[in-house]
Amino acid sequence: MTLKHGGTRRHGDTETRRNRHVSASPLLRVFLYLLPLAFLALFYFYPLFSIFRLSLAPERQPALTALRELVSTPYYVRTLWFTIWQATLSTLLTLLAALPAAYVFARYQFPGKSLLQALTTIPFVLPTIVVATAFTSLLGPKGWVNQILMVILGLDHPPINLLHTLAIILLAHVFYNYTIILRMVGGFWANLNPQLEAAARMLGASPWRAFREVTLPLLRPALTAAALLVFLFDFTSFGVILILGGPHYATLEVEIYRQAVHLFNLPVAAALSLLQIGCTFGLMVVYTRLQKRITVPLQLRPRRITARRPRTRSEHWLVGINVAVMILLLVVPLLSLAERSLSTGQPSYSLAYYQELSINRQSSIFFVPPLLAVRNSLLFAGTTVGLALTLGLISAWLLARQRGHLGRLLDPVFMLPLGTSAVTLGFGYIIALAKPPLNLRASPVLVPLAHTLVALPFVVRSLLPVIRGIHPHLREAARVLGASSWRVWLEVDLPIVGRALLVGAVFAFTVSLGEFGATVFVARPQMPTMPVVIYRFLGQPGAINYGQALAMSTLLMIVCAVGFLAIERFRYGEVGEF
Amino acid sequence: MKRTILLFLALVLLVAAGCGPTLTPALTPTPSGPRTLTVMTHDSFDASQEVIAQFEAQTGATVKFLKSGDTGAALNQAILSKDTPLADVFYGVDNTFFSRAIEADIFEPYASPALADIPDELELDPQHRLNPVDFGDVCLNYDKAWFGEKGLTPPATLEDLTKPEMKGLLVVENPATSSPGLAFLMATVGHFGEDGYRDFWAKLRDNDVLVTAGWEDAYWGQFSAASDGDRPIVVSYATSPAAEVYFSEGAYTEPPTGNVLGEGACFRQIEFVGILKGTANRDLAEKWVDFMLSPAFQADIPLHMWVFPANPQAELPEVFQFAETPPQPAQVSPEAIDQNREKWIEAWTETVLH
Numbered sequence: 019m020t021l022k023h024g025g026t027r028r029h030g031d032t033e034t035r036r037n038r039h040v041s042a043s044p045l046l047r048v049f050l051y052l053l054p055l056a057f058l059a060l061f062y063f064y065p066l067f068s069i070f071r072l073s074l075a076p077e078r079q080p081a082l083t084a085l086r087e088l089v090s091t092p093y094y095v096r097t098l099w100f101t102i103w104q105a106t107l108s109t110l111l112t113l114l115a116a117l118p119a120a121y122v123f124a125r126y127q128f129p130g131k132s133l134l135q136a137l138t139t140i141p142f143v144l145p146t147i148v149v150a151t152a153f154t155s156l157l158g159p160k161g162w163v164n165q166i167l168m169v170i171l172g173l174d175h176p177p178i179n180l181l182h183t184l185a186i187i188l189l190a191h192v193f194y195n196y197t198i199i200l201r202m203v204g205g206f207w208a209n210l211n212p213q214l215e216a217a218a219r220m221l222g223a224s225p226w227r228a229f230r231e232v233t234l235p236l237l238r239p240a241l242t243a244a245a246l247l248v249f250l251f252d253f254t255s256f257g258v259i260l261i262l263g264g265p266h267y268a269t270l271e272v273e274i275y276r277q278a279v280h281l282f283n284l285p286v287a288a289a290l291s292l293l294q295i296g297c298t299f300g301l302m303v304v305y306t307r308l309q310k311r312i313t314v315p316l317q318l319r320p321r322r323i324t325a326r327r328p329r330t331r332s333e334h335w336l337v338g339i340n341v342a343v344m345i346l347l348l349v350v351p352l353l354s355l356a357e358r359s360l361s362t363g364q365p366s367y368s369l370a371y372y373q374e375l376s377i378n379r380q381s382s383i384f385f386v387p388p389l390l391a392v393r394n395s396l397l398f399a400g401t402t403v404g405l406a407l408t409l410g411l412i413s414a415w416l417l418a419r420q421r422g423h424l425g426r427l428l429d430p431v432f433m434l435p436l437g438t439s440a441v442t443l444g445f446g447y448i449i450a451l452a453k454p455p456l457n458l459r460a461s462p463v464l465v466p467l468a469h470t471l472v473a474l475p476f477v478v479r480s481l482l483p484v485i486r487g488i489h490p491h492l493r494e495a496a497r498v499l500g501a502s503s504w505r506v507w508l509e510v511d512l513p514i515v516g517r518a519l520l521v522g523a524v525f526a527f528t529v530s531l532g533e534f535g536a537t538v539f540v541a542r543p544q545m546p547t548m549p550v551v552i553y554r555f556l557g558q559p560g561a562i563n564y565g566q567a568l569a570m571s572t573l574l575m576i577v578c579a580v581g582f583l584a585i586e587r588f589r590y591g592e593v594g595e596f
Numbered sequence: 597m598k599r600t601i602l603l604f605l606a607l608v609l610l611v612a613a614g615c616g617p618t619l620t621p622a623l624t625p626t627p628s629g630p631r632t633l634t635v636m637t638h639d640s641f642d643a644s645q646e647v648i649a650q651f652e653a654q655t656g657a658t659v660k661f662l663k664s665g666d667t668g669a670a671l672n673q674a675i676l677s678k679d680t681p682l683a684d685v686f687y688g689v690d691n692t693f694f695s696r697a698i699e700a701d702i703f704e705p706y707a708s709p710a711l712a713d714i715p716d717e718l719e720l721d722p723q724h725r726l727n728p729v730d731f732g733d734v735c736l737n738y739d740k741a742w743f744g745e746k747g748l749t750p751p752a753t754l755e756d757l758t759k760p761e762m763k764g765l766l767v768v769e770n771p772a773t774s775s776p777g778l779a780f781l782m783a784t785v786g787h788f789g790e791d792g793y794r795d796f797w798a799k800l801r802d803n804d805v806l807v808t809a810g811w812e813d814a815y816w817g818q819f820s821a822a823s824d825g826d827r828p829i830v831v832s833y834a835t836s837p838a839a840e841v842y843f844s845e846g847a848y849t850e851p852p853t854g855n856v857l858g859e860g861a862c863f864r865q866i867e868f869v870g871i872l873k874g875t876a877n878r879d880l881a882e883k884w885v886d887f888m889l890s891p892a893f894q895a896d897i898p899l900h901m902w903v904f905p906a907n908p909q910a911e912l913p914e915v916f917q918f919a920e921t922p923p924q925p926a927q928v929s930p931e932a933i934d935q936n937r938e939k940w941i942e943a944w945t946e947t948v949l950h
Contacts, residue, residue, distance in 0.1 A: 151823065154823065559815060559840050562844065
């Protein structure tokens with residue numbers, strides 16, 4: 019554990035030399051490496067350049083002038099400032115709420131653990147408007163929290179009013195992003211050798227000191243990676259700010275949407291997008307530098323060794339409190355949605371809204387039988403998972419080997435899509451992907467491609483800490499024993515990386531099911547997914563429409579949970595054990 | 597690794613070169629096989645299968661719909677793809693976006709013979725680049741049960757909203773992010789005039805008006821008749837009470853909500869269809885425009901989109917007896933809207949939100 023990064027780098031170098039020696043075709047490798055780069059070039063940089071060129075050129079206004087104008091307008095400076103500090107605060111709160119749970123999930127076995135883990139990821143896919151109604155039914159003026167408080171405190175008006183406050187923005191950000199910390203940090207933590215901390219305790223360190231000086235440094239790569247993702251999600255927050263935060267709050271993303279869609283002021287939208295991308299890039303450069311200093315080779319252990327049932331009273335309390343927080347924060351709002359999808363008035367509970375889903379009462383041409391919507395969603399999600407994992411593995415490998423200038427440049431580049439406004443990219447597709455052979459604007463193919471762009475950073479971020487942490491001795495030992503580089507990868511690297519790969523798969527699946535990114539802003543082909551169906555129902559008044567929207571949302575939750583459980587059950591030899 | 601970078605750069609250059617400013621028509625008609633007509637529209641568009649099948653049978657073509665977000669987003673995409681159009685026809689430009697669409701010069705003139713049956717006041721473009729298909733009124737809805745329980749008289753005019761007993765009852769959509777929100781702002785501009793509307797909104801602000809981003813979160817999130825919210829007055833459509841009856845599965849025989857129809861309290865949105873410049877299917881596109889204005893399609897409009905057909909002869913469904921039309925909707929011309937949209941929204945933001 020005392021290896022400094024200098025030592026690691028030396029190992030890395032010998033490794034690359036050897037690999038070059040062993041593997042037959044460096045050309046093949048170059049080709050592989052080019053895949054993710056070409057993907058980004060075609061579906062990220064090219065559309066983005068196209069929309070920027072169109073937006074900024076007609077005014078004969080160079081990007082820098084536009085940017086300078088923005089940062090001298092007090093309103094935009096305030097918006098930028100709010101965007102940054104609310105994201106920082108949200109990230110800290112999410113860490114605070116989810117880290118204890120990550121520890122509990124890493125170190126303890128208890129009944130219902132995998133189900134609970136699946137449930138915590140569901141918020142991620144729910145449309146904000148649906149989450150907003152769940153929050154209103156719990157915390158609104160007629161919600162039961164207020165009703166109980168009014169009875170207890172003897173008040174005649176509801177004491178809690180969170181609507182359109184900063185508090186509800188923060189709460190919603192924790193609600194949505196809790197799972198990122200839980201899965202990425204918890205997953206990594208589960209494979210850390212618990213004996214190290216035990217040894218420190220044996221030598222007389224207090225629990226806090228053992229955590230701070232032994233576990234925390236080992237955890238840091240996964241911790242910073244997860245925090246970075248949470249930050250970027252909060253930084254580009256859109257629906258939460260617009261709907262729950264109300265008209266007094268705006269992030270850069272909200273302002274870009276307003277400028278591009280409602281005012282059609284493309285130069286301002288483009289300049290704001292540039293500002294947003296610039297911030298993301300800057301943050302990533304800092305992150306990559308930090309990352310370089312904190313990566314250490316790890317002794318990773320299969321999780322069946324590291325987790326056990328809670329024994330002492332305090333361990334039981336620890337697990338119990340964390341489970342209770344998760345249920346209150348994450349599961350209860352979901353259950354309240356499911357409950358409302360069943361409450362049909364007369365009789366008080368029935369499946370009427372679900373039955374209605376498969377009846378095309380108005381013989382609408384846009385009617386989608388629920389199973390078809392589920393199938394479409396799964397088809398896009400499956401493709402996204404496949405694409406994101408393939409490209410993500412290659413990218414992570416590429417990044418793990420590049421520790422010089424190229425690595426420092428490439429790492430931020432892979433993260434940029436997450437910090438880029440969805441509407442900007444969506445409009446970019448309209449202009450850029452207009453000509454054969456890339457005439458994809460109205461093709462269903464564009465959907466998983468756009469989702470992959472958002473999913474890729476997740477896969478890369480969950481893989482990198484593990485790949486960098488693989489002890490070089492393991493690979494060297496395998497090679498000394500005569501394994502080819504392919505075999506080393508299959509038998510040493512893959513099993514160790516497997517767990518992180520599954521975490522990446524879960525997020526890729528989620529990103530696609532929840533329709534993240536630019537697909538909301540491009541012309542949709544006639545393959546409606548579950549979120550599209552939910553929005554269709556929410557577009558018209560009437561109890562049946564709302565009931566069906568909730569029924570579809572509940573189906574979305576179920577499909578999601580089943581998907582997560584299936585991905586987690588996935589085992590290939592030792593893959594997933596780590 | 598240098599090689600990787602070089603190859604990467606080469607690839608980027610290749611892509612950039614391949615996609616230079618050469619113009620290739622996006623929609624080349626296939627000489628053999630059935631033809632396809634692509635209709636670009638907003639997310640609220642809907643029609644029955646039978647009606648679309650009727651058009652397909654008449655023309656032998658297949659109709660493909662591209663839904664592209666709300667009215668603003670869809671129109672912007674049509675403008676952005678001007679050089680290589682995504683579709684042959686665009687439906688859904690309304691009078692608040694009318695001037696943006698005309699100025700962007702994305703439509704070809706076509707005077708459909710079917711326009712003979714459409715009232716003149718709905719036609720805004722003398723060159724017939726945009727032909728009116730339907731209209732609907734953005735109005736205030738109130739929760740009848742709520743007002744009944746409190747023993748309060750529901751508002752009848754815009755002025756009523758500023759009364760002290762209406763404090764904390766109204767929820768409106770932000771005109772900067774919502775189409776009905778913008779329409780309601782237009783109603784107040786039309787009714788109180790350029791000099792008076794800010795004053796009215798200042799009174800609404802003092803009367804604790806709630807502002808949401810869009811119709812969905814106002815109606816499903818705050819409106820007491822449709823959600824757990826506690827606001828009994830909402831900016832919605834004059835047809836919403838009828839839709840509440842229709843989509844209640846027999847639970848209501850009378851609307852649970854009412855309209856505020858006083859003078860100038862509503863704003864009329866007219867929706868238009870137009871043939872996109874550069875279409876390779878001009879003949880089919882013309883037939884589609886004729887078809888949208890024909891009795892078959894016009895009669896299909898009310899139950900699918902909850903607006904009124906432009907053709908007054910089209911038969912209305914029974915439930916539309918509850919869809920009231922305001923006697924005197926506010927009047928603001930598309931040119932005035934286009935010239936002042938940003939200014940009015942800014943003034944509104946200044947008055948209500950700051």
